[in-house]
Amino acid sequence: MMMMTTLQATIIKDLQVKTQIDPATEIQQRVQFIQEYLKTTGMKTLVLGISGGQDSSLAGRLSQLAVEGLRQTTHDDNYQFIAVRLPYGEQADESDAMFALNEFIKPDRMIRVNIQPATDAMVASLQTGGETISDFNKGNIKARERMIVQYAIAGQHQGAVVGTDHAAEAVTGFYTKFGDGGADLTPLTGLNKRQGKQLLTYLKAPAKLYEKTPTADLEEDRPALPDEVALGVTYQNIDDYLEGKNVDQVVADKIEAWYQKTGHKRHLPVAPQDEWWKN
Numbered sequence: 379m380m381m382m383t384t385l386q387a388t389i390i391k392d393l394q395v396k397t398q399i400d401p402a403t404e405i406q407q408r409v410q411f412i413q414e415y416l417k418t419t420g421m422k423t424l425v426l427g428i429s430g431g432q433d434s435s436l437a438g439r440l441s442q443l444a445v446e447g448l449r450q451t452t453h454d455d456n457y458q459f460i461a462v463r464l465p466y467g468e469q470a471d472e473s474d475a476m477f478a479l480n481e482f483i484k485p486d487r488m489i490r491v492n493i494q495p496a497t498d499a500m501v502a503s504l505q506t507g508g509e510t511i512s513d514f515n516k517g518n519i520k521a522r523e524r525m526i527v528q529y530a531i532a533g534q535h536q537g538a539v540v541g542t543d544h545a546a547e548a549v550t551g552f553y554t555k556f557g558d559g560g561a562d563l564t565p566l567t568g569l570n571k572r573q574g575k576q577l578l579t580y581l582k583a584p585a586k587l588y589e590k591t592p593t594a595d596l597e598e599d600r601p602a603l604p605d606e607v608a609l610g611v612t613y614q615n616i617d618d619y620l621e622g623k624n625v626d627q628v629v630a631d632k633i634e635a636w637y638q639k640t641g642h643k644r645h646l647p648v649a650p651q652d653e654w655w656k657n
């Protein structure tokens with residue numbers, strides 16, 4: 379076991395993680411944040427891809443609660459949440475996504491777009507141009523196609539794209555840059571994975587939504603690859619680390635290596651005047 383290091387303390391501060399949370403307060407503040415963002419920007423809708431996983435279930439429900447509250451206080455029915463199903467062809471766990479939508483999120487509207495034709499066309503065009511795309515890299519194209527669809531829908535409906543990034547993903551940079559990392563607002567920022575579960579429990583989400591194994595499910599060679607296998611550390615490890623608890627040195631080293639390697643994802647593109655990347 380190691381004691382908390384300076385780097386661990388810096389990461390916790392940078393990612394704005396609280397050691398302990400009050401779920402009711404977190405939900406109220408995060409819903410209020412979404413509402414203030416819409417009112418201040420003049421945007422009317424929220425757009426978010428729903429995979430059937432924990433994070434989009436939580437961000438989706440908070441989005442729906444936010445627009446319902448706005449409709450009540452402003453009497454403006456243009457405030458709407460648009461949930462988007464974005465399968466690549468037939469999604470193996472499609473029933474989980476529909477369960478999340480119908481039994482918990484209950485969005486105003488649902489749109490389904492199959493990202494397979496666009497993804498495959500891009501890979502084929504790259505092949506024609508002389509670039510053979512690996513299965514892993516194709517996975518990132520899928521995540522970016524999902525981003526394109528969400529922005530296309532947002533563009534049609536005065537919408538803002540909601541991102542599902544949170545501290546337990548941000549610390550390892552475990553998302554596709556400008557793919558699922560591309561969004562207008564991220565209401566889950568600062569939460570770790572178990573705090574997300576606490577919020578879902580408070581919201582009376584069916585347990586299977588937060589007991590599901592987290593996966594990006596982007597690779598065809600390794601379908602439904604658990605995030606924890608890809609990362610080499612568990613979310614329990616990551617959550618403990620982010621709460622300032624003692625974790626094994628080997629675990630801390632792995633988390634910190636991911637953090638250092640993915641700093642570029644937590645910043646805007648680098649300009650000549652920037653210094654942060656030299657650290």
Ligand SMILES: NC(=O)c1ccc[n+]([C@@H]2O[C@H](COP(=O)([O-])OP(=O)(O)OC[C@H]3O[C@@H](n4cnc5c(N)ncnc54)[C@H](O)[C@@H]3O)[C@@H](O)[C@H]2O)c1
Nearest residue numbers: 517518521547551552553554555558593594596605608642
């Ligand atoms: N669970 C999830 O949330 C989720 C979702 C999607 C992807 N993923 C995972 O996230 C990872 C995404 O893959 P990735 O990180 O290889 O691809 P990425 O496209 O997100 O990031 C790599 C790209 O970032 C740029 N880059 C790399 N190093 C840089 C640096 N030092 N400075 C500036 N730019 C730099 C380069 O353009 C490089 O191609 C994969 O492991 C994937 O499975 C997880």
Ligand SMILES: Nc1ncnc2c1ncn2[C@@H]1O[C@H](COP(=O)(O)O)[C@@H](O)[C@H]1O
Nearest residue numbers: 427428429434463464465542558593594
């Ligand atoms: N199959 C999917 N349909 C809709 N939206 C999806 C799908 N897969 C991923 N998403 C969105 O991307 C983020 C990130 O997913 P990770 O599992 O964390 O990689 C997810 O929250 C959805 O908004």
Ligand SMILES: O=P(O)(O)OP(=O)(O)O
Nearest residue numbers: 429431432433434592593
């Ligand atoms: O982003 P999601 O909803 O797919 O959740 P998870 O990361 O747990 O798969």
Ligand SMILES: [Mg+2]
Nearest residue numbers: 429431593594
């Ligand atoms: Mg997922």
